[in-house]
Amino acid sequence: MPDLNVQTSGFPWLSVIVFLPLLGAVLLFFVRETSSRWIALIISLADFALTLPLWSRFDPSTARMQFHEHVPWITSPSINYSLGVDGISFPLVLLTTFLIPLCVLASWRSIKTRINEFMAVLLVMECAMLGVFVALDFVLFYVFWEIMLIPMYLIIGVWGGPNRLYAAVKFFLYTLVGSVLLFIAILVLFFQGGHTFDILRLTQVDFDPVVQHWIFWAFFIAFAVKVPMFPFHTWLPDAHVEAPTAGSVVLASVLLKMGAYGFIRFMLPMLPEATATFTPMMVALSLVAILYGAYMALAQADLKKLIAYSSVSHMGFVTLGIFALNTQGIEGAIMQMVNHGITTGALFLCVGALYERTHSRMIADNAGLAGPMPRFATLLVIFALSSLGLPGTNSFVGEFLILIGTFLWSKAVAVIASLGIILAAVYLLRMVQHVAYGVPTEESAGHLTDLNAREMATFAPLVVLVFWIGLFPNPLLTLMHTSVDQVIAQAAPRSPVLTHQQSPTSHRVFSTVSRKPREKRDTQNRPVAPLALVPQTPNDE
């Protein structure tokens, strides 16, 4: 089809970025244990370095897929090796390549056995995660999606804590159930959508609303497990508690974003009518996640569990923003995906650094650290404040956009969601109060050492990002504008079939915010017009 919504580039940037870590992983099997850390670090840094020129070449004025690569893979049925990024996936690619070197650094001393294998698995993980974000063919996507499970399973199951096998199996089974449903949904899309696995082409198909409903449920479970949305979240605390630090970081920072990415990339554009029908349910589940996660975090005695449940709460904000279905909501959600990656990743690194010293993750065992470990305490405070969305830090921008998007959708929902930001202050400051303030326990008082240079090097980029995104979020937001607008256009119901199921007010969901209230009412009363499907020229925006 000539009108594929893509832009190509001469050099196969994406293939190189995706498969360089895999190459590194292979290489790691041939080197000595002592040099494996350095090789993993160099490879992952190189991968990050490769994504940076992409940023300058990325054209934010178009919603098209950029750096597109297309090689036929299997002819019948037509499956292609097809890659590309747009303003939705690119920030997540950046996040992924940015975090893996930090994970390598965090595992420098804490991983003591099978170092080669650990680093290799970490790099395979990176390859699979990047593949998920850039794949434009559903089969290719599914391959990466499934590959992703195995390294994570191994990271938890081999290098994890005492109860690692239970956690690993739970994680694997949970996500596998989702994967199976996802695969069925992909097949249905293939047969209903004109025998193609091409993701871009499938977003242009008008699926029958009844079919959409079935696919919705499959997508919903597959992605909701990953997010994780209430009530599919109980694998998360177990996995986090048992995983080694780097595993927790990857899990929280990138893996959880897969579900939200799936919602934005597949559910909204492909299933607009079903999305419209189920939006209230999704919003309700997001609200439950926000409050439930926050209250759960309040009750935890284990630092990792506390942060795990705070993730549930924060990801609730992300899904809330997505299903507000307006520019602010979705841009806020993508921002928050990146922010949560940075901040929660950093908090897990903090707990990791602490565990290496005190060998306990219990809040009760780690008190009064501001005295013996001032650098650590400062960092903990900074990341806790970022996590609770203090203005000037990264999370505020995301949360603010999400809440404003939500507020445009429903005032009551926004009011309930803002309870979440109060509770976030309660559980995070309670943690800080116990860990940083007070006097150290008897056992730990003598031998606690503050963060060393390597650890500071791990944290420094994160601190910079916390403030940089907080104060200058526009470089990131600019990447998203056109892509997000396209998703919103695609997510507007195309067929009027199901409109009778919606309450009259739900039209406003799809109206973009207008400057004056009077104009907005006009938009609301406008009959739902079938929106231009694609191709969209860059000039449309």
Add this chain to the structure above:
Amino acid sequence: MYDLLVILIPVFPLLAVLINGLAGHRYSHHVAYRLACGSVGLSFLCSVAVFATTLRTGITREVVAYTWIFGGDLVVNLAFLIDPLTCVMLLVVTGVGLLIHLYSIGYMHGEEGFTRFFTYMNLFMVSMLLLVMGNNYLVLFIGWEGVGLCSYLLIGYYYDRVSAAKAATKAFVMNRIGDAGFLLAIFLVFVNFGTLDYTEVFARAGELSTATATAIALCLLIGAVGKSAQVPLYTWLPDAMEGPTPVSALIHAATMVTAGVYMIVRNHAIFDMAPVAMTTVAWVGGITALFAATIGLVQNDIKRVLAYSTVSQLGYMFLACGIGAYTAAIFHLMTHAFFKALLFLAAGSVIHALSGEQDIRKMGGLKARIPMTHALFLVGTLAIAGIFPLAGFWSKDEIMAHAFTHGHYALYAMAVLGALLTSFYMFRLTYLTFYGQSRVEPHVAGHIHESPGIMIKPLLVLAVLSVIGGFPGVPPEEGWFHHFLDPVTVGVLSGAAHQGATHPIVLLMVVATVIALAGWGLAHFLYSARPEAASQWAARAPAAYRTLFNKYYIDEAYDAAFVEPAKRVGRIWDWFDRTVIDGLVRGVGGMTQGGSALSTWMEKYIIYGSINVLGYANHLTARSWRRLQTGMVHHYAAIIVAGLFILLHLILLW
């Protein structure tokens, strides 16, 4: 050039934060405090220049630094608005801030974490400056939460004290409740105006329906109540006294806690549209003014008495806002910043002299030992009590007079009663601290000393300001101060404020003076003339005394009503999560396991079983036949012979 000057105001302390924060451990304290105080000094000079320009030209200016957030049609700039209101706030914040910074050099001398203290203080200055300078709600909000953060960090400055950590968390969380309300107000503004810039919002505020205006105003009020420690979110402020005394003076008296007042005055265009919200503001203020004053009557911690007095005085400012006397609110904000900073710092000087003692039951008779501090404290007391012609007299009297002349008699009565109590508890504090017999503990008594010059000199400046600070606002409602602020504060309601109702005003001044003197006299009677009378009075109404002493048990009530239930909900949900939800998961897992066990059983006993039956039958047959194959030649031979016989037998006989 002018724009640069404006931008530099918050940039100077920001630079000091960065340098002291990142490299402060590399150099001595002397460099750190010079940097910290110098940056605030430069900010103050810039503020003066900006003020002078505004005074000369009368022009309101907006200065855009850069575009901060841009999403959809939401565009937020990091930009500043310079108008008379901002100028007043700038002078108060940087001026009082500079004095307190200088004082801190002496007060914090020798403390561990000296550089950290100044880093936090400078960060506070940055946030507070953003708060008062922002030209839109979101910049205000950065400052708003930023000052909350610094308050949190500075309350918890002595990090090894558990009580300090608890107070810090309490302060932040209570502020967050207010902040959530403020956020909702911001959303409402955006939905209704499509922008967050003050200029456009206030210009079009008249378009709002009364209901919408009321909703926005009440949400803003929630934010203001949290930040300015009004009823019902005031309990964090007395606990905030866990922080070092300069912090209490700067953040918890002179500047941060007045942010709510500033915000309401800034938004008066919206409040003017919402009479219900105005009434609410007035009553919140009135109730707080009286309520906090009653608690202040019986407290024994010198800083806590001052804290309750701050809450009470902030109540007066809210009351003024609620009755449309915006200029009076800002006027009182300014004079209060002078005399309350003076009182706190003088109290700090007392505490410093007594090696950290804060309990007034263990003071007394200090007048002779630290005469300078005594004189300064007395000036502050006279000012806050409203003794003519000190600063507090003019500003407080203007609020009360405005209430009376505009027919808010109930509020007027509350304000007058509050003024009586204020005068009483402030003189009680003065008498118990500086007069009578010394109750100082012997081991402390030997070390009592007057504070060093670096602490006393800033106090002298504040004392002068407390005396003359009221004169810009004289005559009431017609003073220079009022005309300067007119461009900002004159609105629908307050527009009618400037009418000469002089006769009752003079009379009201007399009433206010009599009230203040009455409070003084009562305190003199109870704590100086007949020291035993106080405890007799307390013994006569033990229940009332206990209630006041325990602050109406509000902390306990909040604990029981909010904190404990929240913890309980957390625990219940935790249980729910582990047993029910995870139970369901394990149930599904168990069912799968059970299913697989069942199929294993089926496999084992039915499928394999049937095969096994066949096989066993085979086996049995085979076993019986096996006997034939013994491998011994003679057996085979015998069988062959037997077979032959049988065959022969059959052939022959058939």
